[in-house]
Amino acid sequence: MPSTIGFRPTAEDARILREAARPGEATSDTLRRALRLLDHERWLEDFRMDAAALADEDVNAEPEAW
Structure with missing residues (x-):
């Protein structure tokens, strides 16, 4: 498994990240x-x-297991 993952967010990705992020x-x-x-x-x-x-x-x- 890679230690870091990178991607180039689309405009839609960036909008979702902005709206989903909690303050700070x-x-x-x-x-x-x-x-x-x-x-x-x-x-x-x-x-x-x-x-x-x-x-x-x-x-x-079903019959009892015990």
Whole structure:
């Protein structure tokens, strides 16, 4: 994994970074926060897919594990 990542933001990227930044927050901190939010969104998507796949599961119909 690279120790630094660089990119040339488009005008739209720059606008998003300006609007998303908290007061006094560095651009790198804004990007870190955005990456964590993206990771969480992906986790939620996986969770929702698992929940949909198990929607018909009736755990009360299964034998006790102990």
